[in-house]
Amino acid sequence: MTVLAYGVAAWLFLVGLVGIVRSRNLIGVVICLSVVQSSTYVLLLAIGYRSGAKAPILADIKSGAPVVDPVVQALTLTDVVVEATVTAVLLALAVQAHKRFGSLDPDAMTEIRG
Amino acid sequence: MSRTARLVVFAVGAAGLAAMLAWSFAGLPDFGVYTGRYGRIIAQITEPDRGVTNAVTFTAFDVRAVDTMIEEFIVFAAAIAAVALLRHQRGEPEEEEHPADMLRPKTSPALRVVGALLAGPTVVVALDLVAHGHLTPGGGFQGGVVLAATAVVVVAAGGRVRLPPDEPPLLAEIIHGAGAAGFVLLGLAGLIFSGAFLNTTFAGHGTTGALLSGGAIPLLNVATGLEVAGAIVVILAEFLEQEMLAAEEGESS
Numbered sequence: 001m002t003v004l005a006y007g008v009a010a011w012l013f014l015v016g017l018v019g020i021v022r023s024r025n026l027i028g029v030v031i032c033l034s035v036v037q038s039s040t041y042v043l044l045l046a047i048g049y050r051s052g053a054k055a056p057i058l059a060d061i062k063s064g065a066p067v068v069d070p071v072v073q074a075l076t077l078t079d080v081v082v083e084a085t086v087t088a089v090l091l092a093l094a095v096q097a098h099k100r101f102g103s104l105d106p107d108a109m110t111e112i113r114g
Numbered sequence: 115m116s117r118t119a120r121l122v123v124f125a126v127g128a129a130g131l132a133a134m135l136a137w138s139f140a141g142l143p144d145f146g147v148y149t150g151r152y153g154r155i156i157a158q159i160t161e162p163d164r165g166v167t168n169a170v171t172f173t174a175f176d177v178r179a180v181d182t183m184i185e186e187f188i189v190f191a192a193a194i195a196a197v198a199l200l201r202h203q204r205g206e207p208e209e210e211e212h213p214a215d216m217l218r219p220k221t222s223p224a225l226r227v228v229g230a231l232l233a234g235p236t237v238v239v240a241l242d243l244v245a246h247g248h249l250t251p252g253g254g255f256q257g258g259v260v261l262a263a264t265a266v267v268v269v270a271a272g273g274r275v276r277l278p279p280d281e282p283p284l285l286a287e288i289i290h291g292a293g294a295a296g297f298v299l300l301g302l303a304g305l306i307f308s309g310a311f312l313n314t315t316f317a318g319h320g321t322t323g324a325l326l327s328g329g330a331i332p333l334l335n336v337a338t339g340l341e342v343a344g345a346i347v348v349i350l351a352e353f354l355e356q357e358m359l360a361a362e363e364g365e366s367s
Contacts, residue, residue, distance in 0.1 A: 014135075021121065047148060070157060077255060086192075088192050091353070107117070
């Protein structure tokens with residue numbers, strides 16, 4: 001199980017990077033970046049997991065019963081929010097790039113124009 | 115650098131990165147036996163100290179409330195960035211002054227029916243997520259996003275989509291500013307009434323499990339929900355406008 005949880009995080013991170021490098025479209029780059037970031041969600045949640053523990057919603061469980069770590073879950077929430085905002089700004093930049101260069105292919109944007 | 119050369123350089127680097135990831139993951143605690151102290155302490159004090167049952171919300175809006183405030187400002191800044199980036203290029207096609215009846219073609223009936231059916235329930239889900247964020251899974255961020263999704267459903271289900279005016283939607287901007295300001299004001303209320311910025315205890319605990327409990331945490335959730343919903347509507351409206359300007363240019367050329 002250890003290998004699986006952390007392996008998924010490493011795999012998502014690397015496969016997202018491969019996507020960014022290979023992408024010929026800025027929108028694709030932004031989506032691949034979200035894949036890279038989703039590896040951090042998996043990693044955070046995997047680190048905070050405790051076998052047999054419940055979700056940290058204390059309404060329906062006995063007090064003192066083991067729960068998974070709420071701190072990493074809150075960090076994951078922050079992570080998701082940051083990812084969404086980064087995606088929004090990058091997509092806005094992609095719109096601008098398309099207007100300026102008439103293309104979304106990063107290789108077509110090598111020349112710097114004033 | 116040619117494409118192939120770039121891929122080769124990347125492959126070498128990625129192989130090294132993969133090896134180091136494997137090495138560092140091998141040093142992490144085994145899956146399922148996390149022994150970190152803070153999470154356990156937080157889970158223990160969540161209910162007795164604040165009358166809150168969602169330990170994640172307690173972490174985000176009490177223990178890490180200052181971080182969450184900054185996170186809210188990140189959302190705020192992203193909306194402003196999207197407006198600034200996408201506004202820059204307006205100007206040129208404006209000479210023709212779109213008449214008020216310049217409307218996009220009709221949306222399909224299926225979309226309108228589904229949209230009309232979904233609009234009400236999504237509002238209810240959004241309000242439920244925000245209002246019960248301190249008790250059950252949910253909270254300001256999640257509810258705010260669902261609330262913004264309601265706006266998307268309504269726009270998509272509209273019989274016709276009107277070209278938005280040059281400004282970002284004013285109501286969404288007000289909501290988004292009010293949410294950000296509300297968070298800070300609640301933080302200052304904590305400073306005044308209980309001696310520390312973003313101390314949430316000044317409003318009293320209430321009964322654990324009640325809708326109005328948990329001190330200022332539900333209020334912070336409401337502020338966050340407004341901020342996030344407003345910001346996302348502003349961002350989406352900017353993108354919608356770009357899309358429609360592009361469609362218009364496509365039609366005229």
